[in-house]
Amino acid sequence: MEFEKLNKIRKIKRVWQERGTQGLIKFLYQKLVFKFRNQISYQRWVAIHRLTQQDITTAKRQISQWHLRPKFSIIMPVYNVEATWLKKAIESVINQIYPDWELCIADDASTQPHISLILNHYSKLDSRIKVLFRTENGNISAASNSALDLVTGDYIVLLDHDDELAIDALFENAKLINQYPDADFIYSDEDKIDTKGKRFDPFFKPNWSPEYFYSCMYTCHLGVYNTNLIRKIGGFRSEYDGAQDYDLVLRVVEQTKNIYHIPKILYHWRVISTSVTSGEQAKPWAYIAARKALEAMLERSSYPGWVEETSRAGFFRVRRNVIGNPLISIIIPSAGTTINTSSGSLCLLENCIRSIQQLSSYRNFEIIVVDGYDIPEETLEKIVSLGVELVRCTEPFNFSMRINRGAAKAKGQFLLLLNDDTQVITADWLQSMLELTQQQEIGAVGAKLFFPDGKIQHVGVMILAGNPGHVFHEVEGDHPGYFCSNIVNRNYLAVTAACLMMRQEVFQLLGGLDEAFPLNYNDVDLCLKAHQAGYRNVVTPYAQLIHYESASRQKGLKPGEWKQLNHKWQDYFEKLGTDPYYNPNLSLKAPNFELF
Incomplete structure (x- = not known):
């Protein structure tokens, strides 16, 4: 018990050092509220689901039949x-x-x-x-x-x-x-x-x-x-x-x-x-x-x-030896957009490529940038000088089409679909994804993505009642998740194509990205195709990137996109019943593993 108290003191000290006094007070308050709310919610749930005498009588009748x-x-x-x-x-x-x-x-x-x-x-x-x-x-x-x-x-x-x-x-x-x-x-x-x-x-x-x-x-x-x-x-x-x-x-x-x-x-x-x-x-x-x-x-x-050990006792990281030294083809659709940040203007594509080349400990990769003749000349010169291969499209922007075009030019056994508005944080991000993707039973592998303010953007996608949603979206970046779901490898029905690795052979077998989804849900559709084909999809929190989400294009769904996804996958959704990696006892309001 003394050791446990010492661990708690160390954690409080760490939070204080990272967030200051006000941040620590907020952390402790949120933790207390969360614990109390969960206790109240579960007692309510238990009362609702308690077996009645009628339930028992019905069960005994079923047994006899x-x-x-x-x-x-x-x-x-x-x-x-x-x-x-x-x-x-x-x-x-x-x-x-x-x-x-x-x-x-x-x-x-x-x-x-x-x-x-x-x-x-x-x-x-x-x-x-x-x-x-x-x-x-x-x-x-x-x-x-x-x-x-x-x-x-x-x-x-x-x-x-x-x-x-x-x-x-x-x-x-x-x-x-x-x-x-x-x-x-x-x-x-x-x-x-x-x-x-x-x-x-x-x-x-x-x-x-x-x-x-x-x-x-x-x-x-x-x-x-x-x-x-x-x-x-x-x-x-x-x-x-x-x-x-x-x-x-x-x-x-x-x-x-x-x-x-x-x-x-x-x-x-x-x-x-x-x-x-x-x-x-x-x-x-x-x-x-x-x-x-x-x-x-x-x-x-x-x-x-x-x-390897993790920060939580009883939770582990199983590492796999990477087989050989395979080439990874990193495919980045881009328009070379520049945004304003607190540190000044930032060309997203240059920042993305720079982070890959400077931080990645795994070095056998190629970078393929796919654009629509809209990357500024100055940016083009910089990325070409960095050894990036350029694929150009004359057609109007279609994310799926551009990824497919890039994949057709890829020489690698592994494809990494990557948004240009991402920035690598962890040096071994490619190994962390590769050691999973190389396994024959695995389809898509996704990463842990953070907003620039440190909050979670992506640690997996749930599909609840036909609605794809990011789990723990916009919660604090150090939130451990549901029974440590955010800090260990875990299977999900889908992952975001903002950073998605897949074997080239699987990508081609599945027909690539469906170009009928030009903007949204193309990644969900790809992951559903993989799951239906018998592969399992994974998110690894050990591959971490910052994601300036939708900085290079407008946020939100276009008319008919949700209907299109649900029409295509209606039969499979009915077969699954619920998202297999969620739990039907949990709330469908948001994929945050809450009861109500």
């Missing part, structure tokens, strides 16, 4: 837990709406006498409860494997000895399995619960998001796994104790694509002093084990690399 009745084996390793929490954990299983379960408990040689009394009591109370008493302490993986030996069910469910399942947890999983019998791995949303039974801090998760998963063990609770698959991969491994479930799932997802997410709170994670929920220093070895599990994953991967 199901063709599939999967049996769930809940694995619960136990060691010296307080009697109150152990009883609540067991009773949360007994109270399940869905009846086809067994609770497989392995006591890891507890020294507290109440443990055996409680376990023996419940095993006699309900024949579905199986108990094994280990003779020596082996820690959580060994105990979990002992519980696994008791399993006879189709699916394994992981429950910690001081947590609780929601009453409909198994029902919702059985319901999904009836719809998707091929399911191998199912995870749900979760929240925390205090010692007085108050629920708080919900985590409404995205659908399967590999890049986010390689940043943190976000699937966590409730995790449900095909029993045969768990046995095939060898169960739990003691060398990863503390992050044994992370190691388990890292191996599970290498074996199957049948991964499903239930966007409902089905698990309540107890906050007590011995739990990782109580703070970073409760179980520091858990984060060490998580890093070790990621490093083992990289050793097995087709894209090996290394793991």
Whole structure:
């Protein structure tokens, strides 16, 4: 706890140094208001979504009509837990709406006498409860494997000895399995619960998001796994104790694509002093084990690399070795516009090219500027002297057409679409994007863009009810996002073409940018084509640029653009239902991960 307090003091000091006294006061006030508002919002949400007796009756009627009745084996390793929490954990299983379960408990040689009394009591109370008493302490993986030996069910469910399942947890999983019998791995949303039974801090998760998963063990609770698959991969491994479930799932997802997410709170994670929920220093070895599990994953991967820490404990940056030294073709449509800034006039194109050439640590790139014979002669001379290739168009401005023209001239295996009103901040921006783009399963890779005042311009695009919107648009640049979404790699349905990298072969396969979108939504359309084709799109916050958004052309949509996008993608939007990287419990008003 002392370490945690010291970290908070350091953060406050850093904010004060960066923003001054008034900035610090504003930061602390906003943080307090945000925390209070979220607590109030969630209590309201819980009241609205609480199950009624009618809901339970309806669920039981559905169960009686199901063709599939999967049996769930809940694995619960136990060691010296307080009697109150152990009883609540067991009773949360007994109270399940869905009846086809067994609770497989392995006591890891507890020294507290109440443990055996409680376990023996419940095993006699309900024949579905199986108990094994280990003779020596082996820690959580060994105990979990002992519980696994008791399993006879189709699916394994992981429950910690001081947590609780929601009453409909198994029902919702059985319901999904009836719809998707091929399911191998199912995870749900979760929240925390205090010692007085108050629920708080919900985590409404995205659908399967590999890049986010390689940043943190976000699937966590409730995790449900095909029993045969768990046995095939060898169960739990003691060398990863503390992050044994992370190691388990890292191996599970290498074996199957049948991964499903239930966007409902089905698990309540107890906050007590011995739990990782109580703070970073409760179980520091858990984060060490998580890093070790990621490093083992990289050793097995087709894209090996290394793991780096981030500013948040439990969140990591997985780096991938760049394969070879491929040429990147940077395509910049431009009119050579000059704007006025607080420091004087600024030619956006010259500034953009200068930042690329001076700051980029990755050097194998070419720059292709596409214009409509409107770049001033003075600027033309400067950029040509810098070794830039010029492609000229006589047609009226059409962003998509100009990018396609530039791509046709590109020699690189990788294309980087870039607005001329951007300025590179991070030296390794090209490597950061390239190490993701080179992966065959990935389509578009976007960057983290800031307005000149430091606020966020782009960290990903959500499409809510047919409306594309930038997440956390115009919030403070250091805002961590929703469960650190702004500071780690994360999948999104779309990214902005203001800075977008894609393999040339994928760009051509998708037909390039649709020239029917001359100004807006051409990037959203490209990303949707990639997603529909089976690629996933990613934003990396480690590639950072300033974006003088729309400085070189007028802001806003033209008549019919939104309608055109929705007409083209109506069927796909209906198939998706909601943006897979958002959560249907969250508000559609704005893509800021709020409940109301």
